[in-house]
Amino acid sequence: MFPNPFHRSQMVKGTVILMQKNVFDIDSLTSATSPAGLIKGVINLVHGIISYIIDTYIMASSVDLRLISSTSADESGKGKVGKETSLNVAGQSEFDVHFKWDSDMGIPGAFYIKNRKQREFFLVSLTLEDVPNHGTINFVCNSWIYNAQNYKTERIFFANKTYLPSETPAPLVYYRQEELKTLRGDGTGERKEWERIYDYDVYNDLGEPDSKPQLARQILGGSSNFPYPRRGRTGREPAKKDPKSESRNGFVYIPRDESFDHKKSSEFLDNLLKSASQDFISEIEIECNYKPEFDTFNDVHAFYDEEVPGLTFPRPEVIQVNQSGWMTDEEFTREMIAGVNPHIIKRLQEFPPKSKLNSQDYGDNTSTITKEQLQLNMDGVTVEEAIHNKRLYILDYQDSIFPYLSKINEVNDHTMGYATRTIIFLQNDGTFKPLAIELSSPNPKGDRFDPISDIYLPASEGVESSIWLLAKNYVIVNDSCYHQLISHWLNTHAVVEPFIIATNRHLSVVHPIHKLLLPHYRDTMNINALARNVLVNAKGVIEKTFLMGSYSLELSAVIYKDWVFTDQGLPNDLLKRGVAVEDPTSPHGLRLLIKDYPYAADGLEIWTAIKSWVEEYVYFYYKSDANIAQDSELQAFWKELVEVGHGDLKDAKWWFKMQTRKELIEACTILIWIASALHAAVNFGQYPYGGYILNRPTKSRRLMPKKGSAEYAELSKNYQKAFLRTIPPKKDILTNLTVIEVLSRHASDEQYLGQRIEGDNWTSDSQPKEAFKRFGKKLAEIEKKLTQRNNDETLRNRYGPVKMPYTLLYPSSEEGLTCRGIPNSISI
Known part of the structure; x- marks a missing residue:
C-alpha cells in the first residue's frame, strides 16, 4: 500500500x-x-x-x-x-x-x-x-x-x-483561553516561586505583629478609611497575633516572569549590598571615632570626599557647580517646577487659602497669612491683582500633614514637624520668589481646636535670615515626605501594579493591548515586592528616615481617597492645578500660565508623542468603536481593574466606560505616561537633588526656636549647627543616601521609551512596527529640542542658581547616575 x-x-x-x-x-x-x-x-x-x-x-x-x-x-x-x-x-x-x-x-x-x-x-x-x-x-x-x-x-x-x-x-x-485560565489560578494556596499566577491582595504584609506589637501596621485596602490599590497575592500564612495580616518569611512571591533578569538582578544586588553598609554604621562609629552629627556645612561637603572609610558617595549634581545655590529663594521655588517633585504647586485662586479638613475634628485650618504680609514683597502688585493676573501660586501641605502632627510630635524618637503652606509670586522675568511660609502645629488643647500657626517672611540678614532658612527647611521636609510617599510610591509604583495583574489575567499575549502595554510593566512587581520587604515596611528605610515614621504608608492611603485616574495624564493634571488653560491653537491643546515651567513644558512634548503613538496603534487594530465594546478580553480586563484592582474606588464616576477608541487611547496613554515619564521625573532626580541632604531633608527633629530659648541663642550664634541639629542625624542620612543612590541609577540593560527588548519581532504586523519606529525617532527629536531649551539662558528656571539643567525628561540615558532618561517602566 x-x-x-x-x-x-x-x-x-x-x-x-x-x-x-x-x-x-x-x-x-x-x-x-x-x-x-x-x-x-x-x-x-x-x-x-x-x-x-x-x-x-x-x-x-x-x-x-x-x-x-x-x-x-x-x-x-x-x-x-x-x-x-x-x-x-x-x-x-x-x-x-x-x-x-x-x-x-x-x-x-x-x-x-x-x-x-x-x-x-x-x-x-x-x-x-x-x-x-x-x-x-x-x-x-x-x-x-x-x-x-x-x-x-x-x-x-x-x-x-x-x-x-x-x-x-x-x-x-482553546489554547488562548486556557492559558489565561492558568494565569488567573484559583485564588487559593501559598504561591511558589515557579508559578505564574496573577491575583490580588490588600497591603496586609507591611507589619510584623508576631515580632513586636509596635511593628503591627494598618492594613491598607478593603476599607473606606484606608483604601488602596491591590498588590499581587502571595498567599503566605496569616500572622498568629493578627489573622488579618500576612506573615513575613523573607520570600515574597511574584509571578516568575516578573523577576529581574540575570544582569539586572546582579547589578541591583551589588548596589543593594553596598547600600546595606548602613547596618554596619555602629561598628564604624566605634572603629573610626565616627561623629554622629555634622557641625558645619563644610562637614557635609567633606562627607562626599570619603570621610568614612568604605562609605563613599558621589557629589550630588545640585552642588557640583555652586555649593551654596540651594540656600537661595530662587532655587527654593525653582525646584517646585524643575526639581524632583515638580507637579504639586497650584495656582492660588482664592484668598485666604482654605482647608478641606473637617473643622469639628481639626478646627479651622483656613490660612492665617494676611494680604499685608504678602504685599511687602510683591513689587507694588496687590493680592487681588496678582490673583486676577494668575501670578500667585501655593505649595500646600496643610491638609495632608496636619492630621498626623499630634501623633508625630508626641513620639519619643526626636521627630517633630509642621504642616506647611508656602505662597509664591511669579515675577516678570519668569522666576518665582516666596512671599510667606505658614507653619501650623496642633493646638495644645486638642486637635478639635484651631491649629497654632506662625507666619514667616523672607529675610536676608541677621538671625531672621536663619529663621527663614529653617522655615524653608520645614517646607521641604513636608515636600520630601509627600514626594516619596505619594508622588513616587503611591502615584506610580502602587497604582500601576493592579494594571499589570489585570492585564495578565485577562489580555492574552496575542492581544494588541497586551503587546502595547507589556514593555511598561517590566520589573515593576519585583521592585514593589522588594519595597514592601525593606523600604515601606514597618521600621523600613522610609519609616526610619522620614517625618511620617510609622504613619508613612497610612498617609498614602488617606491621599489615595482623592486619586483620580483620569487626572494622572499630564494635560488634565496641569488644568486641574490651574497652571495651564485650554488653547486649541497650541500644539498640545493648552497654554502654560508659567511659560518657563521645565517639567510641564518638557512633559507635554513626551505626552503628545506617547499619545500619537498609542492613537496610531489603537486605530490600526480597532476599526470602529463597536470593536471596543465587542472585545471580550478588553472588557473583562477593564471591569476587573476597576472593580477589584482599584476596587476601593470602583464607584467613582470618573472611570472610563471603555466603550470607545478615544477612551482606550486616553487610558493607555495615561498608563504609559505614569509608568515611564512620570516615574522618571520623580525618581531619577532623587540623588542629584536629595543626595545633598541640606537641600532636601527628610525629617525634622526640632521645632522652630522661640525667642529667649537656648535653641534661639544657638541659632543666633551658630546657624549652621542649629540647622544641622534640626535635620536628620548622620546615621539617618547615611541610610537614606545609600538607598536613593541605588534608586536613582539606571541599569546597563535598561529599556527606554521607544525601545523594545524583543527588537522588531514583538509583532508580525508591519504598520505598528513602522509606527513604533516613528515614535522612537520623534523622541530623539524631542531630546534635541529639550537640549536647546537648556542652552537658552533666558529660561532661568531651567538651570537656576545651582547651574543644574533640567534633564529628567530627556528620553535616553547611559547607565548609572545620570539624572536623565525615561525607562519604559517602573523598574527601580
Whole structure:
C-alpha cells in the first residue's frame, strides 16, 4: 500500500535561544532581610549547584517541544499538535531544532515546551524557518521554564501574531483561553516561586505583629478609611497575633516572569549590598571615632570626599557647580517646577487659602497669612491683582500633614514637624520668589481646636535670615515626605501594579493591548515586592528616615481617597492645578500660565508623542468603536481593574466606560505616561537633588526656636549647627543616601521609551512596527529640542542658581547616575 502523497511528513527547521540559570545566580539572596532568610538563600544556592551537576552530566537532553497548528484543527476543534522533538541544552544558548510536520497540519501558531531538567532556564525565543506556504515564524517567549512537574498545565507559547479575541484563528481559541485560565489560578494556596499566577491582595504584609506589637501596621485596602490599590497575592500564612495580616518569611512571591533578569538582578544586588553598609554604621562609629552629627556645612561637603572609610558617595549634581545655590529663594521655588517633585504647586485662586479638613475634628485650618504680609514683597502688585493676573501660586501641605502632627510630635524618637503652606509670586522675568511660609502645629488643647500657626517672611540678614532658612527647611521636609510617599510610591509604583495583574489575567499575549502595554510593566512587581520587604515596611528605610515614621504608608492611603485616574495624564493634571488653560491653537491643546515651567513644558512634548503613538496603534487594530465594546478580553480586563484592582474606588464616576477608541487611547496613554515619564521625573532626580541632604531633608527633629530659648541663642550664634541639629542625624542620612543612590541609577540593560527588548519581532504586523519606529525617532527629536531649551539662558528656571539643567525628561540615558532618561517602566 502506497503512502498518501497529501499527508507526507517534512522537517521544519528552527532555532531556539535560551539562557541557562547561572549556578551562582544570586536571585535567591535578594529577598533576604533576616539571618533566616540569608540561610535559606544559601541553601537554595547549594541546591542550585547540585541541580547543575545533575542537569549537565546526567539529564542533558531533557527539553521537549511540540508545534501546534493555527489553521488545522482536530475533532474537538483544537489546533492539531505535532510530534515531539528534543533538545540537548548543555553548555550553549542557541540550538538548532527540527520538527516533523505533516503537510495537513497547516501553519504553526503555538508550541508546547516541557522541561525535564532539574533547573529552570530562561526561554528567549523560537524561530521557525521556511515553514511551507508561509516562511519564517517568530515566537517571542522571554519566560522562565521550570521542571514540568511543577506545572499543572503545559507551558505554551504563541507566535508573534496579534489578534483581537474575535479574530483568533479557530484552532487557537482553546489554547488562548486556557492559558489565561492558568494565569488567573484559583485564588487559593501559598504561591511558589515557579508559578505564574496573577491575583490580588490588600497591603496586609507591611507589619510584623508576631515580632513586636509596635511593628503591627494598618492594613491598607478593603476599607473606606484606608483604601488602596491591590498588590499581587502571595498567599503566605496569616500572622498568629493578627489573622488579618500576612506573615513575613523573607520570600515574597511574584509571578516568575516578573523577576529581574540575570544582569539586572546582579547589578541591583551589588548596589543593594553596598547600600546595606548602613547596618554596619555602629561598628564604624566605634572603629573610626565616627561623629554622629555634622557641625558645619563644610562637614557635609567633606562627607562626599570619603570621610568614612568604605562609605563613599558621589557629589550630588545640585552642588557640583555652586555649593551654596540651594540656600537661595530662587532655587527654593525653582525646584517646585524643575526639581524632583515638580507637579504639586497650584495656582492660588482664592484668598485666604482654605482647608478641606473637617473643622469639628481639626478646627479651622483656613490660612492665617494676611494680604499685608504678602504685599511687602510683591513689587507694588496687590493680592487681588496678582490673583486676577494668575501670578500667585501655593505649595500646600496643610491638609495632608496636619492630621498626623499630634501623633508625630508626641513620639519619643526626636521627630517633630509642621504642616506647611508656602505662597509664591511669579515675577516678570519668569522666576518665582516666596512671599510667606505658614507653619501650623496642633493646638495644645486638642486637635478639635484651631491649629497654632506662625507666619514667616523672607529675610536676608541677621538671625531672621536663619529663621527663614529653617522655615524653608520645614517646607521641604513636608515636600520630601509627600514626594516619596505619594508622588513616587503611591502615584506610580502602587497604582500601576493592579494594571499589570489585570492585564495578565485577562489580555492574552496575542492581544494588541497586551503587546502595547507589556514593555511598561517590566520589573515593576519585583521592585514593589522588594519595597514592601525593606523600604515601606514597618521600621523600613522610609519609616526610619522620614517625618511620617510609622504613619508613612497610612498617609498614602488617606491621599489615595482623592486619586483620580483620569487626572494622572499630564494635560488634565496641569488644568486641574490651574497652571495651564485650554488653547486649541497650541500644539498640545493648552497654554502654560508659567511659560518657563521645565517639567510641564518638557512633559507635554513626551505626552503628545506617547499619545500619537498609542492613537496610531489603537486605530490600526480597532476599526470602529463597536470593536471596543465587542472585545471580550478588553472588557473583562477593564471591569476587573476597576472593580477589584482599584476596587476601593470602583464607584467613582470618573472611570472610563471603555466603550470607545478615544477612551482606550486616553487610558493607555495615561498608563504609559505614569509608568515611564512620570516615574522618571520623580525618581531619577532623587540623588542629584536629595543626595545633598541640606537641600532636601527628610525629617525634622526640632521645632522652630522661640525667642529667649537656648535653641534661639544657638541659632543666633551658630546657624549652621542649629540647622544641622534640626535635620536628620548622620546615621539617618547615611541610610537614606545609600538607598536613593541605588534608586536613582539606571541599569546597563535598561529599556527606554521607544525601545523594545524583543527588537522588531514583538509583532508580525508591519504598520505598528513602522509606527513604533516613528515614535522612537520623534523622541530623539524631542531630546534635541529639550537640549536647546537648556542652552537658552533666558529660561532661568531651567538651570537656576545651582547651574543644574533640567534633564529628567530627556528620553535616553547611559547607565548609572545620570539624572536623565525615561525607562519604559517602573523598574527601580
